[in-house]
Amino acid sequence: MHLLDALRLAFAQIRVQKLKSFFTLLGVSIGVMFLIAIISVVEGMNRYMEHDLVGKLVSINSFELRSRPDFNIGDVDDAEQAEWRRRPRITEDDIHPVQDALPPGTLSYVMSQDNLKITSPYYDRPKEVNVFAVTGDYFTIKKMGVTEGRVFTSQELESGSLVVVIGPDVKTRFFPTVDPIDKTIKMGGIPYTVVGVGETQGSVFGMSLDKFVIAPYRSPVHRLLNRERGVIDAIVVQAPSPIILADAQERVRQVMRSRHKLHPSQRDNFSMLTPEGALGFWTKMKVYLREGAILLPTIGLVVGGIVIMNIMLVAVAERTREIGIRKSLGAKRRDILLQFLIESSTLSLGGAVFGILMGIAIAELVTKLSPMPVSIVPWSIGLAVVMGGGVGVVAGVYPAMRASRLDPIVALRQE
Numbered sequence: 001m002h003l004l005d006a007l008r009l010a011f012a013q014i015r016v017q018k019l020k021s022f023f024t025l026l027g028v029s030i031g032v033m034f035l036i037a038i039i040s041v042v043e044g045m046n047r048y049m050e051h052d053l054v055g056k057l058v059s060i061n062s063f064e065l066r067s068r069p070d071f072n073i074g075d076v077d078d079a080e081q082a083e084w085r086r087r088p089r090i091t092e093d094d095i096h097p098v099q100d101a102l103p104p105g106t107l108s109y110v111m112s113q114d115n116l117k118i119t120s121p122y123y124d125r126p127k128e129v130n131v132f133a134v135t136g137d138y139f140t141i142k143k144m145g146v147t148e149g150r151v152f153t154s155q156e157l158e159s160g161s162l163v164v165v166i167g168p169d170v171k172t173r174f175f176p177t178v179d180p181i182d183k184t185i186k187m188g189g190i191p192y193t194v195v196g197v198g199e200t201q202g203s204v205f206g207m208s209l210d211k212f213v214i215a216p217y218r219s220p221v222h223r224l225l226n227r228e229r230g231v232i233d234a235i236v237v238q239a240p241s242p243i244i245l246a247d248a249q250e251r252v253r254q255v256m257r258s259r260h261k262l263h264p265s266q267r268d269n270f271s272m273l274t275p276e277g278a279l280g281f282w283t284k285m286k287v288y289l290r291e292g293a294i295l296l297p298t299i300g301l302v303v304g305g306i307v308i309m310n311i312m313l314v315a316v317a318e319r320t321r322e323i324g325i326r327k328s329l330g331a332k333r334r335d336i337l338l339q340f341l342i343e344s345s346t347l348s349l350g351g352a353v354f355g356i357l358m359g360i361a362i363a364e365l366v367t368k369l370s371p372m373p374v375s376i377v378p379w380s381i382g383l384a385v386v387m388g389g390g391v392g393v394v395a396g397v398y399p400a401m402r403a404s405r406l407d408p409i410v411a412l413r414q415e
Contacts, residue, residue, distance in 0.1 A: 036359025352388025
């Protein structure tokens, strides 16, 4: 039997047995649908974590020197939390020794950060925003420009001038009808002049990163961000290449270990967070999520395969006389085997295609209705087709072999 003839017979049987074909398609479709949808969510999360989230929080080729990690994904036990709380804080006295140890070509800035309530003459109700007090190369390392106005001058940074750069959300909230440049906001009762509006930083899982105010570190606001005198939150260092970054990390580590009087056998009591370190837990978690994304829908496909096998066995029983007639007219065992295998494969592939379309639709729906990032990857579609077709072949083997072994004389006697 030619392949085209077998396909024609398969589609003819599908049209005749519409209800059975529907249930067969449904079993495979559900498994494939969840396969596409779950993998799309997992891959979307992966791309978001690697390219967007961590990139927004930790700049490329950089590290943050802190007393403890500021960005941690995953479970941290009570003992480790207690150890973090006992660590000495990073202070202003650490700034110059650290910066003096850096290799040539590196950039750095000092930062303190917290949420503070601010007001403006155009919106006098206090509102909490994310306030940063920074020095040095903050805007260069963060790759943050301004859409209006300007960034700080070196003189303003050195003298601690009462100037700020605000985020787009702060502009919308506190200056709804006026140009914010050269207008003022108040922090801690002190007026600061707006000199620029920063570029949008986007959002993280639906939470805006644009509710920020940036001020020079030497301005009075830094005392509101860290009540303990002389304490800072972080020193951020960026290098032009990974090799220089590794050298800078080692130099800073030696300086801090010396300043904290640590013995060679003692662990670091400070944190040096890199983008790769921030992704450490996610990298491990991603493997399990991918395995689960394939394993769980596979259970549905196995159920679909069982449905296909049972329906094909019923089809063999119902079409015994037809098989006998075909064999008496010269059909060989391989012709009967091929016919039933192609029927089961056609059904499962049809279910796979329908499941792929439903999976893509669900992924798009998740994108529109939630902040969950979704990414449909081509390999998941290929995997779905292979698994869907494979289920049809495996499930159809036994019914097809049973049909091919029927004795034509016995089959012709079947009513």
